[in-house]
Amino acid sequence: MSEKTFVGKNIPKLDAREKATGQSIYAADLQLPGMLYGKIVRCWDHAHAKVLNLDLSEAVKVPGVVKVLGPKDVTQKNYNTGVLDLMVPEELGQLLGDIEDQRIFTDHVRHQGDAICGIIAESEEIAEIAAGKVKVLYEPLPVYLSAEESARPDAFQFDERKPGNRAFQLPEQMFPGNAYGWGDVDVEMAKADLIVEETFYLPKVKQCQMEPHAYVAHYDQTGRLNCWTSTQMPKCVQPKLARLFELPLSRVNLVSTTIGGGFGARLGMVFEPETCAMALAVPGRPVKVQSAREEDWVASESRHPGKYWMKLGVMKDGTPVAMDAHFTSNAGAYFTHSSGVPFTTGSWLTGMYKFGAIRYKGDTFYTNQAPSGAFRGYGNPQTNFALEQIVDQACNQLNIDPVDWRKKWHKGVGDDGWCIGVPYSSCALDECLERGAEAIGWKEKRARYANQSGTLRRGVGVGVMTHTSGAMPMLLEHTTCTVKMNEDASVVITLSCSDLGQGSHTVLKQIAADTLGMPMDEIHILVNMDAAGFDIGSHASRTTYVGGGAVIKACEDVKRQLIERAAIRLGISEEELEIEDRQVFARHDRDKRLSVKEICHTGVYNFTNPETGETNGVPGQIKGYASHFPGHNSPPFGACFAEIEVDIETGVVNVLELVIAHDIGRAINPMAVEGQLQGGAHQALGMILTEETCYDKKGLCRNNSFTDYKMLGPVDMPKLTTILVEQPDPIAPLGMKSVGEAGPVNPVGATANAISHALGIMFTEAPITPERILQALSEQKVA
Amino acid sequence: MSSRVLPQFDLLTPQSISEAVAMLAQYQGQVAVLAGGTDLLVWNYIRKLKPDYVLRLSNLDGLDYLNYVPGEGLRIGARAKVAQLLEHPDVAEKFPALHQAASTFATPQIRNMATIVGNVLRASPAGDCSCAILALGGQVLLQGPGGQRLVDIDDFWVAYGVTKRKYDELAVELRIPEPTSATRSAFIRMTRVHEDLAKLNVAVRLEMSQDTCSQARISMGCVGPTLVRLKQTEKLLNGKKITDELLQQLAASAQDEITPIDDQRSTADYRRQVAGVILRRVIEQAIETH
Numbered sequence A: 001m002s003e004k005t006f007v008g009k010n011i012p013k014l015d016a017r018e019k020a021t022g023q024s025i026y027a028a029d030l031q032l033p034g035m036l037y038g039k040i041v042r043c044w045d046h047a048h049a050k051v052l053n054l055d056l057s058e059a060v061k062v063p064g065v066v067k068v069l070g071p072k073d074v075t076q077k078n079y080n081t082g083v084l085d086l087m088v089p090e091e092l093g094q095l096l097g098d099i100e101d102q103r104i105f106t107d108h109v110r111h112q113g114d115a116i117c118g119i120i121a122e123s124e125e126i127a128e129i130a131a132g133k134v135k136v137l138y139e140p141l142p143v144y145l146s147a148e149e150s151a152r153p154d155a156f157q158f159d160e161r162k163p164g165n166r167a168f169q170l171p172e173q174m175f176p177g178n179a180y181g182w183g184d185v186d187v188e189m190a191k192a193d194l195i196v197e198e199t200f201y202l203p204k205v206k207q208c209q210m211e212p213h214a215y216v217a218h219y220d221q222t223g224r225l226n227c228w229t230s231t232q233m234p235k236c237v238q239p240k241l242a243r244l245f246e247l248p249l250s251r252v253n254l255v256s257t258t259i260g261g262g263f264g265a266r267l268g269m270v271f272e273p274e275t276c277a278m279a280l281a282v283p284g285r286p287v288k289v290q291s292a293r294e295e296d297w298v299a300s301e302s303r304h305p306g307k308y309w310m311k312l313g314v315m316k317d318g319t320p321v322a323m324d325a326h327f328t329s330n331a332g333a334y335f336t337h338s339s340g341v342p343f344t345t346g347s348w349l350t351g352m353y354k355f356g357a358i359r360y361k362g363d364t365f366y367t368n369q370a371p372s373g374a375f376r377g378y379g380n381p382q383t384n385f386a387l388e389q390i391v392d393q394a395c396n397q398l399n400i401d402p403v404d405w406r407k408k409w410h411k412g413v414g415d416d417g418w419c420i421g422v423p424y425s426s427c428a429l430d431e432c433l434e435r436g437a438e439a440i441g442w443k444e445k446r447a448r449y450a451n452q453s454g455t456l457r458r459g460v461g462v463g464v465m466t467h468t469s470g471a472m473p474m475l476l477e478h479t480t481c482t483v484k485m486n487e488d489a490s491v492v493i494t495l496s497c498s499d500l501g502q503g504s505h506t507v508l509k510q511i512a513a514d515t516l517g518m519p520m521d522e523i524h525i526l527v528n529m530d531a532a533g534f535d536i537g538s539h540a541s542r543t544t545y546v547g548g549g550a551v552i553k554a555c556e557d558v559k560r561q562l563i564e565r566a567a568i569r570l571g572i573s574e575e576e577l578e579i580e581d582r583q584v585f586a587r588h589d590r591d592k593r594l595s596v597k598e599i600c601h602t603g604v605y606n607f608t609n610p611e612t613g614e615t616n617g618v619p620g621q622i623k624g625y626a627s628h629f630p631g632h633n634s635p636p637f638g639a640c641f642a643e644i645e646v647d648i649e650t651g652v653v654n655v656l657e658l659v660i661a662h663d664i665g666r667a668i669n670p671m672a673v674e675g676q677l678q679g680g681a682h683q684a685l686g687m688i689l690t691e692e693t694c695y696d697k698k699g700l701c702r703n704n705s706f707t708d709y710k711m712l713g714p715v716d717m718p719k720l721t722t723i724l725v726e727q728p729d730p731i732a733p734l735g736m737k738s739v740g741e742a743g744p745v746n747p748v749g750a751t752a753n754a755i756s757h758a759l760g761i762m763f764t765e766a767p768i769t770p771e772r773i774l775q776a777l778s779e780q781k782v783a
Numbered sequence B: 001m002s003s004r005v006l007p008q009f010d011l012l013t014p015q016s017i018s019e020a021v022a023m024l025a026q027y028q029g030q031v032a033v034l035a036g037g038t039d040l041l042v043w044n045y046i047r048k049l050k051p052d053y054v055l056r057l058s059n060l061d062g063l064d065y066l067n068y069v070p071g072e073g074l075r076i077g078a079r080a081k082v083a084q085l086l087e088h089p090d091v092a093e094k095f096p097a098l099h100q101a102a103s104t105f106a107t108p109q110i111r112n113m114a115t116i117v118g119n120v121l122r123a124s125p126a127g128d129c130s131c132a133i134l135a136l137g138g139q140v141l142l143q144g145p146g147g148q149r150l151v152d153i154d155d156f157w158v159a160y161g162v163t164k165r166k167y168d169e170l171a172v173e174l175r176i177p178e179p180t181s182a183t184r185s186a187f188i189r190m191t192r193v194h195e196d197l198a199k200l201n202v203a204v205r206l207e208m209s210q211d212t213c214s215q216a217r218i219s220m221g222c223v224g225p226t227l228v229r230l231k232q233t234e235k236l237l238n239g240k241k242i243t244d245e246l247l248q249q250l251a252a253s254a255q256d257e258i259t260p261i262d263d264q265r266s267t268a269d270y271r272r273q274v275a276g277v278i279l280r281r282v283i284e285q286a287i288e289t290h
């Protein structure tokens, strides 16, 4: 493509001003005439119990209560809040063992916060007061908080379809031995000069999106179920709701509201089923359901916690002959993403290095914690914590520089990507490693910090990663886009890609403006689910890569039509014509031209001269369209370097700097890319240093709000240096690759490695708190 | 859990201290005093208190002062905000412990709302200003129907969340004594992230002549149901020259003197492990920063 006006520029996010000034309308802000308020009554005192008796009689009597719904008053169909069922062929879904095990209201509480019944009232306060009057008699059941506990043979069985409470393991039919990888690990491992083996523990971390889940649903007089939601996946939630409530898609209308952050927390359905069930119970009246932060915490999904065993075999020269790994994750109370995450966790592992042989197993067990699900990175931060640390252990023991080792052994162009069989199309990891090392002062600091005494010990560490741009080939990967030319040649682009705040609509508009050769402010992006075609949602780091691809195709379709019409009008062949500055002109005779505006205008205002029968232009309003299935997933790579300082008397870690070099292919909006890396680093540092959802013995959450679940604040953040490495991907549209999901991945490994460089102790359990550090130091007697 | 339902209470807005006290007397312990509200209006707290009345101080115009009176010390009115501690030039100079407590306290937004007196009246073992004030020494001026009385800060906290204030009394002022030219003070706290309640805090006030400490006050928080003075440790310090060896002894003594527990912010073990370390550091800081 020719010179770019908008692509590659730091264009401010379209919604920045609205959000910063409080003008954005979120679902919770909506006020509709006649609106009622729903309250989901949740079990708060038990993590596992049978409901023996549900007494709603007092709740119904509260003045202002319109309806009270128990488990039998709503659809009896089961569902799965996840969307994998839509994204893989049915046979594959069956093979993976995906099941629907959730109910709108349950009489078997499987985690604290499970929904028992619903109250619909004239005000939110009344609904809450009535909720307080619901009397439930529970029979407590044994509580399991880890896979080890629920896997015991005598444990309560959560679901008869899942013996041993194993929600998922890699299916034997697809992956013999329930493992995937390549080569004979046992044979190769036996050849290794050095074997490093460790078990790592990953915490249950929460997305902490700013907007707590909130919805409005309205079953209107025309028989349509309308649902206002800030879901990341409107076009997947719509069919899930249609199926659950047995309505045709045309009678389910999803209205996307401003998304106050997603990070996976709004992947698939969250509390849409409960909200819609309430709306269906009071036809004609909208029902708003809001959740308090604590409810959001205990009843919506988190990152998969679990135990990650890893064994790495290397030769003296560093050659990684074998990798054996097993991630046993904690699914929480329901199936949801039980197959997806353990699968990709292994993908990121197999995608990273050229192991001689590798065997990855991933399984998931039910427990009585809140369900685990999607969280930015989808298994990748977990793998990064284990893999990057174990690699450094091997390097340390062999006296090999960790950067040199990574340069030598990372996968690259032509190697199998994270999905075996789809080779990497590009890889700028070497440049990332080189420029990152340079920026942090790697060689010098690595040497300088090797021998330290004193209270403050410094360390530098590196972590690399690879991810994906889009869900292909693992899942369905499809998005549509319509570009409508107005009669004045301004443009309305209709699509259903969500903007979670990452700036995807800004970026898509930049791409459209450059493809059409027009200013951004004459383009409007319309997100309307009735008008827009299909899209799999904003996840898998795909919206710029796949959505952008669709936008380009639809804009090219417009250009094709413009040229077609200009050819007719000018009497010049299409091949002779091109578009520049909103003019179609003949390449060899630039005076022969027609403005885009003229073509668009006469297409709409098309008049026929009654005498001559001639028209003033080619009739018909121009619309470009694309139904786009990308052919690849152009994986990005990245290298992160961390410098930290540990106070060995208090165990306090001070992160001094992170340098994040990212293989972006081409940055459509560099400022937005940097924002993604910075925000991702924030989440990674939280996972490494402070964040973990904790439960007491009864399975009740001990930190379900920001009072006691501590994310880093602005003052806690280190200096962040971002380096965008732009080596365009040969396959990708505009050469671009993804960044969103990559953000929280390798600062995890880099920071953990920096801590272990400073102390000479590897921490296998995250978060690495001062308490854990001090304990480890006192055990190891570091002086 | 948080809630959309505000507890039912009547809001009282006295126009004068005497009216406020009369209201406190009239409603006999059913009243919660509202200063900045950064504790009181946190849902869990007000739900536990379940007050029938909330008495707000917002119309008591005279109480937002923070004055340094040479020869007497600091006078802090009931409506003075934590932010005012950072604005007043004499606080940093003469009461560094209190200044340091204020500067690490929460975030600017909270500091603009939270009162210093509210911090003391909350009687939390984690209160930062309270920790500094306990080390600096001082008195709480209470006004009741029968007049005013002064309660020494050493006696003011009775149990977790409980003070010597009687239900019909309003805390109107805090007094912190004038330091001498030999007085040194400092404050340190430890938190999980910057914006957090302390997992451990410590403050000292030392009367120094050269390297020797003639008198010490040490306060520590999050190691028991109330903030505590480490009196045994103070004794070890009094009259001694501050040496590395002494600092080690003090650290060991501090560990023995506290009774920390495990909670969401930290563990008893950790608190015990670092109590001595931060005591040593706060003493060093007090001496150095002069």
Ligand SMILES: Cc1cc2nc3c(=O)[nH]c(=O)nc-3n(C[C@H](O)[C@H](O)[C@H](O)COP(=O)(O)OP(=O)(O)OC[C@H]3O[C@@H](n4cnc5c(N)ncnc54)[C@H](O)[C@@H]3O)c2cc1C
Residues within 6 Å of the ligand: B032, B033, B034, B035, B036, B037, B038, B039, B040, B041, B042, B078, B104, B105, B106, B107, B110, B113, B114, B115, B116, B117, B118, B119, B120, B121, B122, B126, B127, B128, B129, B165, B169, B170, B171, B172, B196, B197, B198
């Ligand atoms: C986000 C956040 C962060 C925080 N961070 C910190 C921190 O870093 N360090 C820290 O120490 N605290 C912190 N706090 C707690 C709180 O801000 C402080 O304790 C604050 O000083 C309380 O002052 P206030 O004016 O808001 O008190 P209020 O909430 O109005 O009152 C607190 C208590 O004192 C009583 N009271 C107040 N004034 C009087 C009076 N004149 N007479 C009688 N009784 C009275 C009230 O009835 C109530 O019981 C934080 C709170 C929040 C919400």
